Amino acid sequence: MTTKRNTIVTCAVTGAGLTPSMSPYLPITPDQIAEQSIAAAHAGAAILHLHARNPEDGRPTNDIEVWKQFVPRIRENCDAIINMSASLGATAEDRVSAVLALRPDIATVIVGSMNYGRFKKANDLNITNLKYDWEKEFLFGESAYTTVTQNTFAKIGQMIEIFSDNDIAMEFECYDVGHLYILEYHLNKIKGVKRPLIVQFLTGILGGIPSNVEHLLHMKQTAEKLFGDDLVLFTHGTGPNNMKAAAAGALLGTNVRIGQEDNIQERPGVLFKSNAEQVEKVKRILGELNVATASAAEAREILRM
Numbered sequence: 001m002t003t004k005r006n007t008i009v010t011c012a013v014t015g016a017g018l019t020p021s022m023s024p025y026l027p028i029t030p031d032q033i034a035e036q037s038i039a040a041a042h043a044g045a046a047i048l049h050l051h052a053r054n055p056e057d058g059r060p061t062n063d064i065e066v067w068k069q070f071v072p073r074i075r076e077n078c079d080a081i082i083n084m085s086a087s088l089g090a091t092a093e094d095r096v097s098a099v100l101a102l103r104p105d106i107a108t109v110i111v112g113s114m115n116y117g118r119f120k121k122a123n124d125l126n127i128t129n130l131k132y133d134w135e136k137e138f139l140f141g142e143s144a145y146t147t148v149t150q151n152t153f154a155k156i157g158q159m160i161e162i163f164s165d166n167d168i169a170m171e172f173e174c175y176d177v178g179h180l181y182i183l184e185y186h187l188n189k190i191k192g193v194k195r196p197l198i199v200q201f202l203t204g205i206l207g208g209i210p211s212n213v214e215h216l217l218h219m220k221q222t223a224e225k226l227f228g229d230d231l232v233l234f235t236h237g238t239g240p241n242n243m244k245a246a247a248a249g250a251l252l253g254t255n256v257r258i259g260q261e262d263n264i265q266e267r268p269g270v271l272f273k274s275n276a277e278q279v280e281k282v283k284r285i286l287g288e289l290n291v292a293t294a295s296a297a298e299a300r301e302i303l304r305m
Helices: 030-043 071-077 092-103 119-125 133-140 153-164 177-189 213-227 242-252 275-288 297-300
Strands: 008-014 047-050 082-083 105-110 168-175 197-203 231-237 255-258 265-268
Touching: 008 030, 030 047, 030 275, 047 071, 047 105, 047 168, 071 082, 082 092, 082 297, 092 275, 105 153, 119 133, 153 168, 153 177, 168 177, 177 197, 177 213, 197 213, 213 231, 213 242, 231 242, 242 255, 242 275, 255 265, 255 275
Parallel strands: 008 047, 008 255, 047 082, 082 105, 105 168, 168 197, 197 231, 231 255
Antiparallel strands: none
16 A cells, blocks of 8 residues: 555646636636646645647647747746646657657656547536537537547557656556556556656546546555555546545545646536636645645655656
């Protein structure tokens, strides 16, 4: 079993799954992403998980020039650990390009393909009025029902090798139990992956594992069996149950993730006005449960950064 430490709070600031028409508070432009990230760090987020978006229409992008407009600014204005997603692009080289250019503390690697029911995001939020044409196709068009996240064994292995060769720590996103075994396969083949091993349980996507406590416990026990003690686990639930998933994960002994990437509603019909508001809420919940949260400095010590 892993040693009990203060719980690390990750804030996922904007993501690639929710869209601008869902909330005016979803950060889209580099300025908005930077401002909300810095505020979330000051509110107590020890890690900032980042995506980039086209500032004109909020479409997800991996354009290095867009990344450059906010990552350095975040670094200069807070001490939070920077975690960049490497999920966009047809090839491993495409996906890692922005990470290699900006060299964050951590890069996120998804370790399995999945039937991704993107339409559920709009259904959960009862969204019907969309401003941009890309949102309509993204949430209600054919692609919303045919998308499979393409994370092949070859692509995963290439990304792990590239990040290992460039001495960049990785967070491995697992959408289901089978993804843990895919990760074990790669770690048995590829040596030199930085430790501790950082594993994020991404739950609540239609096509992946739900956020129920029994599933979280199964994921945790399986990860500990496969990877041993030198392991740092995180839990987040996508959608309206993300705060419940965070509380359950923390009580099970994992670290947690919240943020506008995962959920924009404080309660049905009430939008979170910022990422900092989400950080404050999860810290309040964990405080009531007598779960102490880690500072950025403590998180760096836990993750040996």
